[in-house]
Amino acid sequence: MxxxxxxxxxxxxxxxxxxxxxxxxxxxxxxxxxxxxxxxxxxxxxxxxxxxxxxxxxxxxxxxxxxxxxxxxxxxxxxxxxxxxxxxxxxxxxxxxxxxxxxxxxxxxxxxxxxxxxxxxxxxxxxxxxxxxxxxxxxxxxxxxxxxxxxxxxxxxxxxxxxxxxxxxxxxxxxxxSMALSANLQVAMQSRAVIEQAKGVLMATLHCTADEAFAHLATQSQHANRKLRDIAAEIVARTAGR
Missing domain, CATH: 3.30.450.40 (GAF domain)
Incomplete structure (x- = not known):
């Protein structure tokens, strides 16, 4: 119910x-x-x-x-x-x-x-x-x-x-x-930066909008049962390694 x-x-x-x-x-x-x-x-x-x-x-x-x-x-x-x-x-x-x-x-x-x-x-x-x-x-x-x-x-x-x-x-x-909280939140800010970088990569490779790139990331995250940040980091790393 x-x-x-x-x-x-x-x-x-x-x-x-x-x-x-x-x-x-x-x-x-x-x-x-x-x-x-x-x-x-x-x-x-x-x-x-x-x-x-x-x-x-x-x-x-x-x-x-x-x-x-x-x-x-x-x-x-x-x-x-x-x-x-x-x-x-x-x-x-x-x-x-x-x-x-x-x-x-x-x-x-x-x-x-x-x-x-x-x-x-x-x-x-x-x-x-x-x-x-x-x-x-x-x-x-x-x-x-x-x-x-x-x-x-x-x-x-x-x-x-x-x-x-x-x-x-x-x-x-x-x-x-506190200093400890500041360090933890720096990790969170780095996550947002990686997501933005991955969106940029997808926009260039898929010729899509920022919203479409984000939707692509979110879909991959759900299908792989993995965090959005981790999917984004992999995309950025693959691009950097080319």
């Missing part, structure tokens, strides 16, 4: 500009990072039309975790992806891309994730990488139970919001981070 979404009180509604402004008002050092992340998830749910459950993925080195979420189902679906090391939320956080699964009943790039999500009643999902220049990689994930996926306007709002959230999270992370 599909799992119903967690019962919630009346949903908060916030205009996008108000949400952006609230993130900008957070004072570094006064608001704990966990509280910032929880508010990022809440504001995403409140300002992105059609969002029904939201989670925030953070990458530290090679480890991913859901730092905040608005419902248990979002966290559960995220964790299934972290176990295997790939899936929409992991790939979006690593690459900075927008990764869409518009119909979990007919998804061929992420079939395992889609099948699991469909069994829980999730019809579509969008993951957006937060454009962080240093220290932290992450993404925001939106899940929907309704038949129609997020429309383009909603996805654009989500992308803009992810940019504001990235600044808030990066500022707090810079304030609180």
């Amino acid at each position: 599909p799992q119903d979404p967690d019962p919630t009180p009346a949903r908060e509604t916030v205009e996008p500009q108000e949400a952006f402004a609230e993130l900008g008002r957070l004072v570094v050092g006064e608001t704990p990072l966990q509280q910032v992340l929880a508010r990022v998830a809440e504001l995403t749910l409140a300002c992105v039309p059609g969002a029904e459950e939201v989670s925030v993925t953070l990458l530290e080195g090679e480890k991913a975790h859901s730092a905040a979420f608005t419902g248990k189902l979002a966290a559960t679906l995220d964790e299934r992806q972290y176990e295997g090391g790939f899936g929409p939320c992991v790939d979006a956080a690593q690459s900075g891309q927008v990764v869409r699964v518009d119909d979990t009943a007919a998804e061929d790039i992420y079939p395992d994730f889609a099948a699991t999500a469909a069994r829980q009643g999730v019809r579509s999902a969008v993951s957006v990488g937060m454009p962080m220049p240093q220290r932290v990689l992450g993404g925001i994930n939106v899940y929907r139970f309704d038949e129609d996926p997020l429309d383009e306007d909603a996805v654009q709002i989500l992308q803009v919001f992810a940019g504001y959230a990235a600044v808030a999270v990066a500022n707090h992370s810079l304030y609180a981070s």
Whole structure:
């Protein structure tokens, strides 16, 4: 039986500009990072039309975790992806891309994730990488139970919001981070660089767009049951060895 979404009180509604402004008002050092992340998830749910459950993925080195979420189902679906090391939320956080699964009943790039999500009643999902220049990689994930996926306007709002959230999270992370965390996050940044290099190789060899190159990488990752970063590294290494 599909799992119903967690019962919630009346949903908060916030205009996008108000949400952006609230993130900008957070004072570094006064608001704990966990509280910032929880508010990022809440504001995403409140300002992105059609969002029904939201989670925030953070990458530290090679480890991913859901730092905040608005419902248990979002966290559960995220964790299934972290176990295997790939899936929409992991790939979006690593690459900075927008990764869409518009119909979990007919998804061929992420079939395992889609099948699991469909069994829980999730019809579509969008993951957006937060454009962080240093220290932290992450993404925001939106899940929907309704038949129609997020429309383009909603996805654009989500992308803009992810940019504001990235600044808030990066500022707090810079304030609180240790040398060990910095080293781990450097590994994550290197992963994103390798993925970008592999995309460039594929665009040149396959004569395709950046989005098509990323889809090609994601498909190979799923079919080989291997991490996106590892597939990308092999492509870059093969090219360098020619």
